[in-house]
Amino acid sequence: GSAPHVMTLGYDAPSIEDPAYDAHPVKEPAGGAPPAARGVQMAVRSGYAIPMGDATGAGADELSRSFRGQVPVLIEVGAKSGDSFFFGLYAGLGFGGAGSAADASCSSSGLSCDAQTFRLGPEVQVHLNPAGKVNPWLGYGVGLEISTVSMRGPGGSASMSLMGVELAHLMAGVDFRLSSALGAGPVLDLSLAQYSSMTMEMNGFEVPGASGQIAETAIHAWLSLGARLVLFP
Template identity: 35%
Template sequence: MHFVPLTAFSVPLGNASGARRDSLGGRYGWQWVPIELGLGAKVIEELYIGAYLSLGVGYEGSDSRTAARCEAGNDFEDDVSCSSTTVHAGIEARYNFEPAESLNGWFGYGFGMTSGNESVSDSGRYRESTTARGLDVARLSGGLDFRAKRGFGLGPYAILSIGRYLHTRTEVREDVTFSGDIDRKSFHAWLSLGLRMVVFP
């Protein structure tokens, strides 16, 4: 078996949809990925196939309207909190160049589902949440593992997740105000840089 926890930060690139001025960074700020889990097995010594799940948390994006609402809560009279979260899950394959050596480079490809949520809350009096869901059509990854002993590895990595949101849902005070497909779809990407730990490599 092959267990891979990671930690990283991610930055948004591209557009959330084809609508005017709907950039991914306008919706979501940069994300801290506290942990990403991978679980799978080696088909051969060089080739790993498994599943992955990652969760990112961060602040609101750079959209001027959202930023104004969030900044309005920075005084003592209001208690407005703004946040964003992202989820990626799917399957991937990774090829290892030198799996038996203490220094091993690798690259991978995967695909799966993706979702992003932006939330504004005013101390329980008001809450608005919008969630977009779609597909990661390509998850391109690569890195370098340093293995001091068999059974454990540590090293830097990078991931470029290219996706497309297909559906969006908005809730205001727990009431659904909109739920449907996105008319004008667009591709976006998340670039992640971080450190991974490999157990039973």
């Protein structure tokens, strides 16, 4: 007639009917932001870039005499190692007009002219708030830069290309992390480079004696402001 012995766990177990009890708790990220991304990340950006400094060390050879402002399209592909660091490659192509002196020469010769700048190199970024909805970041890269003025007319085509090392590609931006798959935001970009060689071509063939190493080099820059779209921010 004695009551059956009941084994207890030594504490008051919560009832599954208790609204405060959740058998499968899910931790929501602060502010509703998606979790910090890791692994593959890609981005594409564009804006407007202005030329600064000198193309060469020769007198009165400002970069703006050969190149006007350009609209760059730059792609970044890489991966995040941990939450904060991104390692990858960037490749970009800028489109614009010939600078003041080049444009005047083209006009007097009855030619149509435009200009392009290609750049390629590795980069690293550090993300300051990788799990937040608003994620500021800083970046640095080095690489190759080739800027070309192209000329076309009834007699054929010609081009003048300057090639050198991009000594410092400095980047700063803010990603607004809209979801785990998509982000967007503004970006400021400063490229410091030095041209070391020049190539002249006429109708696709190099002009003898007009190409070679630049004897007097100088530092130039491209400063751009734009926006970028990020996959897996």
